Every structure is written in C-alpha cells, then in structure tokens.
Amino acid sequence: MSLKHSYTLISPFYDAALTAATRAQRARSLAGLPSTPARVLLSGVGTGLDLPLLPQQHSYTGIDLTHAMLRRAMPRAAQLDFCCVQGDAQRLPFADRSFDHVILHLILAVLPNPFACLEETARVLVPGGSVLIFDKFLQTGQWAPLRRLVNPMVRRVATRLDVVFEELLDKTPQLVMESDQPALAAGWFRLIRLKRV
Ligand SMILES: C[S@@+](CC[C@H](N)C(=O)[O-])C[C@H]1O[C@@H](n2cnc3c(N)ncnc32)[C@H](O)[C@@H]1O
Structure with a gap:
C-alpha cells in the first residue's frame, strides 16, 4: 500500500487522533514565525491542524501528496492567504528561494526519503530563512528495539520510527x-528550528 493510499484511508480519523495531543506543541513551534509578512510553506500540510494557529499577515502555501488530506485542510484556511498544491515534499514544484520559512510538522519522519525533503526545503528557502520542525526522531545511537521492530510494518502505512535527525542534518550543510x-513522549518528539545559511 502506498502512503497516498493509506493517508486517504486515515484522513477521516486523523483529526480525532491528533488534534488535542499535538495542539500545544504546534503552537510552540509556530511561535517561531516572525511578525513581518513572509512567504511560508507548509510541507505535508495534511488536514491543516496548523492552519488555525497561524498568524494572518503571512502568505501560505500548503503541499501534500494526498487529496483527501488537502480537502480537509481547505476550510481551515478561510481566514488566511493560503493556496494548496497536491505534490511531493521530496520533489517540490517550486523555484529556488521561493519561501522565507518552511514548516515541517510530522512529515520528515513519514517520508521514505527525509533527506530529499530537507534538501528540497533548503533549495526553496531564501538565505536567512528558517525551518520549523515538530516530529519524532531517534537520538544518535539510540537502540529503541520495539520501534525498530515495528518500523518495517508502520513505515509503509503511516510513519517511520527509525529516523535519526542528526543524520539528516549532517547531509544538509545549507x-x-x-x-x-x-x-512530547519524553523527548521522542522534538521541536527543532533550523536556519538556511
Ligand atoms: C502525519 S501527517 C502530518 C500532517 C500535518 N503536517 C500535521 O502536522 O498534522 C503526514 C502527511 O504527509 C503526507 N505525505 C505523505 N507522503 C508525502 C509526500 N511524499 N509529499 C507530501 N506529503 C506527503 C500525508 O498525506 C499526510 O498528510
């Protein structure tokens, strides 16, 4: 089963599972956006749980692979300058330096190739731009046997459990x-802020 197919099946239940559990951490992450108007990309925007938490002065683009997730995001953007695109976060259909900030909430650990996502994020960002990440990562050298055991099953339908963030960042010097x-979860989930040099 592809991720597009599984997230189509998950989409009616996604908000019930994730809204309350993640709202406070989303707000913490999004507080990192500046007050001056900017172009902001939400990569893997999903059902748009971030959208009600976003300030109105920015222009927003949301990209997601799954139409059923995007369809749920649209009504949440009524008060925002927002457009959405169906596409792949690992091959962004945007020109170099098109955005000032990129939000990567619960997407890097989902993708088969998170390195490509981070590289593409760097490509579409202006120098000085920022990346706001909220996701779950293993620490370098962490054993996590249960997560590694179930990873081959869940990575195909929902998310990977074996992504080490430092390994991604090492390959993205930009x-x-x-x-x-x-x-959340004793630091398994982290809030990370990066800068595009
Ligand atoms: C765990 S959800 C996160 C959604 C949202 N960012 C959030 O914080 O709630 C993962 C999302 O990634 C999307 N997705 C999966 N593969 C993708 C890809 N290659 N490119 C863009 N989006 C993808 C799924 O459709 C789903 O909406």
Whole structure:
C-alpha cells in the first residue's frame, strides 16, 4: 500500500487522533514565525491542524501528496492567504528561494526519503530563512528495539520510527541548527528550528 493510499484511508480519523495531543506543541513551534509578512510553506500540510494557529499577515502555501488530506485542510484556511498544491515534499514544484520559512510538522519522519525533503526545503528557502520542525526522531545511537521492530510494518502505512535527525542534518550543510527542544513522549518528539545559511 502506498502512503497516498493509506493517508486517504486515515484522513477521516486523523483529526480525532491528533488534534488535542499535538495542539500545544504546534503552537510552540509556530511561535517561531516572525511578525513581518513572509512567504511560508507548509510541507505535508495534511488536514491543516496548523492552519488555525497561524498568524494572518503571512502568505501560505500548503503541499501534500494526498487529496483527501488537502480537502480537509481547505476550510481551515478561510481566514488566511493560503493556496494548496497536491505534490511531493521530496520533489517540490517550486523555484529556488521561493519561501522565507518552511514548516515541517510530522512529515520528515513519514517520508521514505527525509533527506530529499530537507534538501528540497533548503533549495526553496531564501538565505536567512528558517525551518520549523515538530516530529519524532531517534537520538544518535539510540537502540529503541520495539520501534525498530515495528518500523518495517508502520513505515509503509503511516510513519517511520527509525529516523535519526542528526543524520539528516549532517547531509544538509545549507541548514544549521538554531534550537532543539524536547516536546512530547519524553523527548521522542522534538521541536527543532533550523536556519538556511
Ligand atoms: C502525519 S501527517 C502530518 C500532517 C500535518 N503536517 C500535521 O502536522 O498534522 C503526514 C502527511 O504527509 C503526507 N505525505 C505523505 N507522503 C508525502 C509526500 N511524499 N509529499 C507530501 N506529503 C506527503 C500525508 O498525506 C499526510 O498528510
């Protein structure tokens, strides 16, 4: 089953499972957006759980692979300058330096190739732009046997459980760490802010 197919099946239940559990951490992450108007990309925007938390002065683009997820996002953007695109976060259909900030909430650990997503994020960002990440990552060298055991099954239908963020960042020298804070589940979920150099 492809991720597009599985997220089509998951879409009616996604909000019930994720809204309350993630709202406070989303708000913490999005507080990193500046006050001056900017172009902001939400990569893997999903059902748009971030949208009601976004300030109105920016222009927003949301991209997602799954039409059923995007369809749920649209009504949440009524108060925003928002457009959405169906496409692949690993091969963004945008020109170099088209955005000032990129939001990667619960997408890097989902993708088969998170490195490509981070590279594409760096490509479409202006120098000085920022990346706001909220996701689950293993620490370098962390054993996590249960997560590694079930990973081959769940990675095909929902998310990977074996992504080590530092390994991605090492391969993306255009992006540098600005902050890294524990979020949920004893630091399995993290709030990370990167800067495009
Ligand atoms: C766990 S959900 C996260 C959605 C949203 N960012 C959030 O924070 O709730 C993962 C999303 O990634 C999307 N997705 C999966 N593969 C993708 C890809 N290659 N490119 C863009 N989106 C993708 C899925 O359709 C789904 O909407």
